[in-house]
Each structure stands twice: as C-alpha cells, then as structure tokens.
Amino acid sequence: MSGAGSDLEVGSDFEGSFSSLDPILNRRAEVQRTAAAKLTRRKLTSRAAALFCRASLLAALVPLVAVLSYTIKRGISAWSLAFFTHLPTPAGISGGGISNAIIGTLIIDFFAALMAVPLGVGVGLFLSQSNGKFAYVLRFGADVLAGVPSIVIGIFAYAVLVVTLKHFSAIAGSFGLAVIMLPTVTRASEVAIRGVPRDVTEAGLALGGRKAHVARRVVLPAALPGVITGVLLGIARAAGETAPLLFTAIGSQFTSYNVLHPMAAMPLIIYFDGIQAYPDLQQAAWGTALALIVIVFVLSVGGRLLSARVRRSVG
Amino acid sequence: MSDQPVVTEHSAVEQATVTVSPSPKRESALMATAMSHEVNDSAKVMRLQSLGVRFGDKLAVRDVSFDVLENCVVALIGPSGSGKTTVLRALNRLHDLTPGSKVEGQVHLGELDIYSGDLDATMLRSRVGMVFQRPNPFPTMNIYQNVVSGLRFAGVKRKALLDEAAEASLIAAGLWESVRFRLKAPGTSLSGGEQQRMCIARALAVEPQVLLMDEPTSALDPAATARIEELLSELRERVAIVIVTHNMQQAARVSQRCAFMLMGQDRAGELIEFGPTDQLFNHPSDQRTADYIDGRFG
Numbered sequence: 001m002s003g004a005g006s007d008l009e010v011g012s013d014f015e016g017s018f019s020s021l022d023p024i025l026n027r028r029a030e031v032q033r034t035a036a037a038k039l040t041r042r043k044l045t046s047r048a049a050a051l052f053c054r055a056s057l058l059a060a061l062v063p064l065v066a067v068l069s070y071t072i073k074r075g076i077s078a079w080s081l082a083f084f085t086h087l088p089t090p091a092g093i094s095g096g097g098i099s100n101a102i103i104g105t106l107i108i109d110f111f112a113a114l115m116a117v118p119l120g121v122g123v124g125l126f127l128s129q130s131n132g133k134f135a136y137v138l139r140f141g142a143d144v145l146a147g148v149p150s151i152v153i154g155i156f157a158y159a160v161l162v163v164t165l166k167h168f169s170a171i172a173g174s175f176g177l178a179v180i181m182l183p184t185v186t187r188a189s190e191v192a193i194r195g196v197p198r199d200v201t202e203a204g205l206a207l208g209g210r211k212a213h214v215a216r217r218v219v220l221p222a223a224l225p226g227v228i229t230g231v232l233l234g235i236a237r238a239a240g241e242t243a244p245l246l247f248t249a250i251g252s253q254f255t256s257y258n259v260l261h262p263m264a265a266m267p268l269i270i271y272f273d274g275i276q277a278y279p280d281l282q283q284a285a286w287g288t289a290l291a292l293i294v295i296v297f298v299l300s301v302g303g304r305l306l307s308a309r310v311r312r313s314v315g
Numbered sequence: 316m317s318d319q320p321v322v323t324e325h326s327a328v329e330q331a332t333v334t335v336s337p338s339p340k341r342e343s344a345l346m347a348t349a350m351s352h353e354v355n356d357s358a359k360v361m362r363l364q365s366l367g368v369r370f371g372d373k374l375a376v377r378d379v380s381f382d383v384l385e386n387c388v389v390a391l392i393g394p395s396g397s398g399k400t401t402v403l404r405a406l407n408r409l410h411d412l413t414p415g416s417k418v419e420g421q422v423h424l425g426e427l428d429i430y431s432g433d434l435d436a437t438m439l440r441s442r443v444g445m446v447f448q449r450p451n452p453f454p455t456m457n458i459y460q461n462v463v464s465g466l467r468f469a470g471v472k473r474k475a476l477l478d479e480a481a482e483a484s485l486i487a488a489g490l491w492e493s494v495r496f497r498l499k500a501p502g503t504s505l506s507g508g509e510q511q512r513m514c515i516a517r518a519l520a521v522e523p524q525v526l527l528m529d530e531p532t533s534a535l536d537p538a539a540t541a542r543i544e545e546l547l548s549e550l551r552e553r554v555a556i557v558i559v560t561h562n563m564q565q566a567a568r569v570s571q572r573c574a575f576m577l578m579g580q581d582r583a584g585e586l587i588e589f590g591p592t593d594q595l596f597n598h599p600s601d602q603r604t605a606d607y608i609d610g611r612f613g
Contacts, residue, residue, distance in 0.1 A: 199449060200452075200454065202412075203445075203447060204464070205412065206409065206445035206447075207440065207518065207521065208439075208441030208442075208465055208468050208469055208521065209437065209465075213468050217464070217468075221455035
C-alpha cells in the first residue's frame, strides 16, 4: 500500500508509468486487489454471523415452545365440556369446571377496559399533540407505571378500593387491571395518532375545522387501527395478571355477576389450585392455564386481524 | 361580489397613500396598481401590510406588503428559505398552531383585519382555503365525504346543500366526470393528481374568497401538473389565488401578479419586488430579481 502511495507522489512530480499517474486508476486497482484478497474471509465472517442469528432465534424460541407444549400436554387432558360449563368441585370429586372463573375474568377485564381505554386514548391524544413540560412528565409517568410490579399495583388497588369499601370486590380487581392496561393503551394511542400525517390535520384546520372536530372526524379514525391494537394488547397483558386480583377480587367458588362482591377469575384458579397437593386440582389449574393462553392468543391475533381490516377499509 | 363597489373605493384610497410616499421599494407596488387598472374589474380581495413573522427570537419574514386582486393569481417565487410558505401560512393563520410564533403587520381580507383579536381563526379559514404540497385526503373518508368535509366542519347538515356543493366543486376541479359514479370510493384510491384535484375541490366547496396553494404540483408528474395549471386559469374567475412555486416557468404560465422574495442578510425573508408577472419577468426593476430570473443564483 505504501508502495502505491509513493508511486503516486513520484508520478505526480515526475514522468512515471501511465497507470501510476492516474490516481483514480490507482485507487480502483488497490480497492479491487484488497477486496479479492479478503473475499474468503469476508464470506466466512458473513456465514458465521448468519449462523449466530439463527442459533439465537432457536434459543429464544425454546422457552416459548416449551411453555406452550408443556401447558398443552398437561392442560388438554383437563378440558371437557364440563370443564367449561360447570362450577368448581372440592378435591376428589370429579366433574368440576371453571365456568365461574371464565365469566369472572370476562367481567373483570371488561370493566378494566371500560376504565382504561377512554382515559388511555384521551391521554394518548393529548400526548400526541403536546410536547410541553406537562406532556413530558405525563409520558415519563406512563413509562414508570408500565414498569411498576403488578403486586404493587395490587396493594394500591387494595388500599384505594378494598379498604375504603371494607370488602373484597371484582371492581377493585378491574381497577387494578385498568392501572396495568393504562400505560400500554396510552403509549400505543400516542404512537398511532402521531403516525397520522401532520398535513392531514392541517388540511382539516385549514378548512375551518376546530381542533376537537378535526381530532374526532379525521385524526382518531385514521389512527384507529393502531389504537385497536394497543387496546387489545393492553387487555391481553392485563388478562393474565394475578397479583392485582389476589388483593381485590380474591376469588369465589360460585358464579357471581355482582362487581361489588368477590369474583372468581382464571389467574386465581391457576394460583390457588396449582399449588394444591390434589392431582385433580392441579389438572384444573393446567387446564385453566391453557384456556388463558388461548384467550390471550385469540385477543392478540384478533387485534391484528381487526386492525388490518380497519386499515384496509381506511385504504 | 355584491360589496365590490365598496372594495374598489377602498383600493382608490390605497392608491392615494401609495402616491404620497413613493419610496424606492414602493415603486414596483405603484406600477402594480397602475397595471391593475388595465385588468378590468380588479378589486383587492386581500391586502398585506408590512407582514412579518417571528418564530421565537428568529425573524423568518419581514415587511411584506402586496395586494391580492380579484380574478388574479399571485405567484410567490424565490429560492428556498426566502419565506414564501411562511407568508402563505400567515394568510390563513396556520401559524397560530406553532407555539412561539408571532405575526406582525396587518393582513386584511376585504375589510376584515384577520389578526384582530376578536376574529375566530376557524371562521377565517373557511373563507381562505388552502391546498398543500402533497395531496392530503382524509384517509378514512370517501371522495364525497372528503369534498364536503369543510361544510361538515362548519356544521352544515342539509343534504341538498352538501350534494350541490360537492358536485359544483368537483366540476370546478375538473374531477366530476371521472368520479361521479364512484363518490363512495375512498379518497385515497385516486391517483396522485386526482387526489390533489379532490383536495382543490375540498377547499373550493366552502366557497372561499381566497385560495392559498403551497407548491401544489411539486409532488405530481408533468401531466398532472399541466392539468392543475390549466385549472388555475379557470379557477381564478371564481376565487383569488395565491400560489407558492419553486418553478419559475409555472409562475410565468399561471400568474398575473408575481412576488419575488429573497433571504436577507439576517436570514429573514423579504419581498424584493412585486408586480405584474410579465413585467417582473421581462423588465424587473431590481437587479436581484433579474439575477434570479436569469438563473444566476437560487
């Protein structure tokens, strides 16, 4: 390399060979020579890197596949029509089910979403329009909230609703789960609304629309696919949370539709039955775990399909 | 249109003030007024007086004054950063949305001072329409909904009026024949040029007095650009137009008045020359205008 360089210097001052006179040809020759010399090594490095990526993917899939397959293996044997339609039975008596827990989970999650979604979408809309200090604090707060352990949120819901109402209740559980959903819904909404091009908003305002009108008629509909995905991911995340329910809904052996009273929920069945010494209760816990996974899976996939469909109709 | 005599009277007053103070900078404005007499039934729709725009401490545009006449296309030309778009967005108060922005001087729409405190910005914007650089149809709305959206924002619910406005403005935008049987199709399903004409129809549907266009053809292919340019000569019969363009040939083709802007020493845009387009292109009174038009910079 130093040879080529000195050639160049000499060549520019004295008359040398034609090729060494032209710096472009010199550089081109050297680049091509170097590339050819290192070709084998570069190919090997590239192959090794690709191999490492594939191995990492496989390693990451192992726990997922293991959890899924083990839960299916243990849980599927618990499944029967009775399992989904009957009430739980004491240990040793067959034919028990988790119908009350499925109903409970649906009710608790529904009310949690009812609290978290309007608030979260509203805050997301605000955050998307504002870059001020208050928005910064709010955004930071949402991120912190997303990292708060769910057991802490459970204690919080207990202190706020159970202690003041003086008894355990499903609505307190919904409140705890709503707190867990809130940051997911908020940030997903913010991102989705920010994704709507600014000049679309400006077009609305330039036509004489008020900010609130333009937000409702133009911006929110355009952001809907992303908002729906965020909401369903939030629900899916909250549906499997156990800790907030331990302090609040606490569980029940019976079917309850009264949100002011204790209520059964699927994560609670897993928690309470899974650690029992009786094989039939353990099996019920596995069956419930599998059902919960299916629900979360359906919510996630459904959310993506729905948002894809809305996006298509949006065009 | 009924208040036209009043506006003409006002323009006479304006002329008088110009004659009293003929500073070098005003000379071109004086000529513009002189030329406007040759353009029949021209009246001032919008007047800019020493318009300046600040963003925080930074002065973006200073001291821009010119008139927008009826039946007339005004082109704003000049190199990037000379403040053309900033001036345009001051005319429908879009700068209100930018925190820290401040508009100085005065802009009148007819007799209305648009920056007087008691005028609602949304009222102004329904009288001063805007077409943007890129076609920006409302993504969840079909063609019909897009076109009537300005009327809906204003609270119009009467179906007959909505239908009438949709048809009239789509005809004016030269789009009616190709979309009349698919008004329910998404606005985004149209081609780029058609989308931009739909956006023009959307802006026209509220029957504004002035239409602002911010480089409306910069995202379009030559054929679509040509269609929009043809359209402008028809549109100016019903609405005064202010168009920002980077393309000087376009300015020469479509406009009757032309404003040349340039970035000054302190990086603030200023108006160098304003006048009838053919005069500005063929006999510019400022050397900088001549240099720009000859392609010596910018």
